Amino acid sequence: MTIQWYPGHMTRAKRMIQEELKLVDGVLEVVDARVPASSRNPEIQDLTHKPRMIILTKTDLADPRQTKMWIEHWKGQGESIVGVNALQARGLGEIRQFIAQTFPQLKRLPRLFVLGIPNVGKSTLINGLTKRKGAQVGAKPGVTRGKQWLSAPGMLLLDSPGILWPKFDDQDMAKRLALVASIRDEVFDQIEIVGWLLRFLQEQYPAALVARYGELQGPNALEEIGRRRGCLLPGGVVDLNQAATAVLKDFRTGKLGAITLDLIPG
Numbered sequence: 001m002t003i004q005w006y007p008g009h010m011t012r013a014k015r016m017i018q019e020e021l022k023l024v025d026g027v028l029e030v031v032d033a034r035v036p037a038s039s040r041n042p043e044i045q046d047l048t049h050k051p052r053m054i055i056l057t058k059t060d061l062a063d064p065r066q067t068k069m070w071i072e073h074w075k076g077q078g079e080s081i082v083g084v085n086a087l088q089a090r091g092l093g094e095i096r097q098f099i100a101q102t103f104p105q106l107k108r109l110p111r112l113f114v115l116g117i118p119n120v121g122k123s124t125l126i127n128g129l130t131k132r133k134g135a136q137v138g139a140k141p142g143v144t145r146g147k148q149w150l151s152a153p154g155m156l157l158l159d160s161p162g163i164l165w166p167k168f169d170d171q172d173m174a175k176r177l178a179l180v181a182s183i184r185d186e187v188f189d190q191i192e193i194v195g196w197l198l199r200f201l202q203e204q205y206p207a208a209l210v211a212r213y214g215e216l217q218g219p220n221a222l223e224e225i226g227r228r229r230g231c232l233l234p235g236g237v238v239d240l241n242q243a244a245t246a247v248l249k250d251f252r253t254g255k256l257g258a259i260t261l262d263l264i265p266g
Contacts, residue, residue: 003174005187006166013161018047020158021113025103026051028095028157030116030125033062033083036070037262038176043165044115051102053095054081057121060088063205066260073264086121086128095129099155111156118162119181126150126157172196176261181252194244195222197251200261208257212250222247 021027027048032039033056040054054074059067067083074081080098084091103110114122129152150157164182168174175196178188198221201209209216218224226232226243233239250256 001189001192003171003178003183003188004168005183006164009161010163013163014043017044017113017115017160017163020160021048021050024050024111024113024158025106026053026099026110026112028053028055028112028114028125030055030057030114030120030122032057032120032180032182033059033067033070034260035176035180035182035262036062036067036260038173039117039120039180039182041115041117041163041165043163052080053098054079055091055095055125056081056083057086057125059083059090060085061254061258063258063260066262066264069264070262084125084128086124089128092128096154109151109154109156111158113158113160115160116162117164117177117182120162122159122162126152126159129153129155129157179248179251179261190244190248191222191240194247197247198222198225201256201259204263205257205259208259212256 027044027050029040029044029052031054036056056062056067056071071081071083082091082094082098084095086092099110099112114126116122130150131152150159162182164177168177174183175188175193177183178185178193179197198209202216202221209221213225213228216224222240222243223238225247226238226240229243229246231239231242231246251259
């Protein structure tokens with residue numbers, strides 16, 4: 001299976017972003033803490049050299065040890081970065097402080113562009129900064145389609161549609177993006193993706209699997225989970241699609257624990 005997903009609206013969104021970047025003072029680049037490297041769009045990084053801060057969202061779902069190491073890694077490369085849990089307002093003060101320190105000479109509110117790939121939490125971040133329910137929030141990629149300016153204390157924020165890049169050369173990266181719902185579920189084979197996830201967890205987070213599903217002894221972990229969870233077709237055959245959907249939901253909602261799919265190099 002090869003995963004590719006670049007619908008036409010992303011081409012239009014990229015053109016819009018290129019135009020709006022001329023009008024903003026800086027960028028908040030939003031990245032999913034579970035896939036901190038995979039969810040950084042290389043095209044976004046190349047579009048502008050204006051002041052930028054990396055915002056690691058969904059830190060409550062990510063491995064805190066890995067999150068700390070990624071933050072240290074990027075700070076070592078000269079990046080400004082903060083981990084946030086926007087739903088609980090953690091880390092938002094650091095963002096406001098960065099903005100105040102970066103644009104002290106402006107006679108007006110600084111204009112910040114909130115950029116990122118689909119479903120990394122851009123709208124949730126904006127809602128946390130504005131202290132209101134202003135931007136649409138959804139669990140599927142593609143919820144935010146149009147341009148939205150919103151006022152927040154000490155800044156103006158421009159929301160944007162999530163955009164990917166035209167071709168995934170690294171298919172493991174594509175799998176990671178599929179697992180965190182940055183790629184539509186209809187584009188990929190859930191059984192194959194969840195099989196990849198289970199192999200990763202068996203290697204990197206075996207205790208998480210045991211805590212959720214018990215000891216898995218058989219050669220086919222997904223089939224064993226499906227049988228234990230009652231995902232059965234007539235005749236007692238395991239419904240692998242139903243089992244894969246259940247495991248995928250467990251991962252996305254944090255029921256498998258705090259897991260990071262992008263491990264820090266070295």
